[in-house]
Amino acid sequence: MSIRSIATQFAAVTAGLVFAASAxxxxxxxxxxxxxxxxxxxxxxxxxxxxxGWDGSNIEIWDTYGGVVAPEGTxxxxxxxxxxxxxxxxxxxxxxxxxxxxxxxVSFFYRARVDANESFQFSVGPLAVLLNDHVTGSxxxxxxxxxxxxxxxxxxxxxxxxxxxGNFLDDVVVTRQASVPEPGTLALLGLGLVGLGLGRRRKAA
Numbered sequence: 281m282s283i284r285s286i287a288t289q290f291a292a293v294t295a296g297l298v299f300a301a302s303a304x305x306x307x308x309x310x311x312x313x314x315x316x317x318x319x320x321x322x323x324x325x326x327x328x329x330x331x332x333g334w335d336g337s338n339i340e341i342w343d344t345y346g347g348v349v350a351p352e353g354t355x356x357x358x359x360x361x362x363x364x365x366x367x368x369x370x371x372x373x374x375x376x377x378x379x380x381x382x383x384x385x386v387s388f389f390y391r392a393r394v395d396a397n398e399s400f401q402f403s404v405g406p407l408a409v410l411l412n413d414h415v416t417g418s419x420x421x422x423x424x425x426x427x428x429x430x431x432x433x434x435x436x437x438x439x440x441x442x443x444x445x446g447n448f449l450d451d452v453v454v455t456r457q458a459s460v461p462e463p464g465t466l467a468l469l470g471l472g473l474v475g476l477g478l479g480r481r482r483k484a485a
Contacts, residue, residue, distance in 0.1 A: 304455050307376040308435065309333025311388070311452035312350070313357040318343040320354070325361050328372060336372040336436075337361060342448075351389045351419045352451035358393065359400055359439050359447035373436035376454065378405070378428035383457040386435070387423040391448040392416045398446035404435040404454065412440075419450070425457060 310333040318324050318341050325340040340361040343354050350356040360370050378384065386407070392398040392414045399412035407426040414420050435454065439447055 304458065307378075307384075307454045307456070308452050309374060309376075311454075312353040312450060313339070313341050313355050314353045316341070318355060320344055323358075325363070333374050334372050335374060337370040338363070339372055348391075348448070350450050351421075356389075356448055356450035358445075359437055359449055360393075360398075360441070360444050362444040367442065369439045369442075371436060371438040373434050375432050375434040378431060378433040379456075380428055380430060383425055383427050384433075384454055385423070385425045385457050386454045387421060388452040389419045389421050389448075389450045390414050391419045393446045393448055397441060399440045400447045401438045401440055402436070405429060405433045410440070414447075419448075 310331065313331070315332045316324075316326060316330060320343050323340060323342040323345045325338050328334050328336045328339055331339045331341070338361040340358040341355050342348060342350075342358060344350070348356070357372075359372065384405075386404055388402075390400075390411060393416065396415050397412075398414060399410060402409050402411055402422070405426045405428055407424060409422075409424075411422065435452065437447075437449060441447075
């Protein structure tokens with residue numbers, strides 16, 4: 281195999297690995313609710329227009345308030361925000377570009393604020409789940425996957441219990457599922473590195 285051939289295949293493999301890495305980029309904007317910034321040990325509520333990435337109801341953001349430590353970053357959201365129409369459910373959502381037929385992984389953390397009666401409806405693409413198993417004092421993590429059925433997919437969280445207290449959320453992540461490189465691909469990458477190194481040595485000699 282010529283040095284040029286090795287270099288060409290090496291470049292192709294490298295490009296493939298870069299694409300695989302980019303597949304792990306979070307498609308959700310501000311999934312950790314780190315913006316806007318809230319002073320440490322405080323909370324504040326914002327219209328969704330004031331929270332990057334999100335739409336819908338008001339969003340309450342906490343920063344280590346009441347001793348609650350976020351599982352990612354320093355801030356998390358409370359779905360049952362304040363103030364608002366307590367007779368209506370709170371709902372926040374955002375949309376992102378997807379490829380039809382592509383599989384995506386989704387995960388987020390959730391926690392009850394007051395009691396185990398708190399619950400919310402979660403949906404993304406064809407996936408819809410009622411989460412009513414969270415407790416106070418500790419975070420739970422939801423993890424699943426879905427196949428996109430459109431070029432634009434919306435992720436939504438909607439409270440099912442009334443009032444302005446409950447349903448903490450944090451670290452909302454959606455990533456494109458990437459296939460793991462085959463052993464032969466990794467071997468080719470190593471061969472390419474060795475071949476290029478030997479080629480440079482011979483040229484220098």
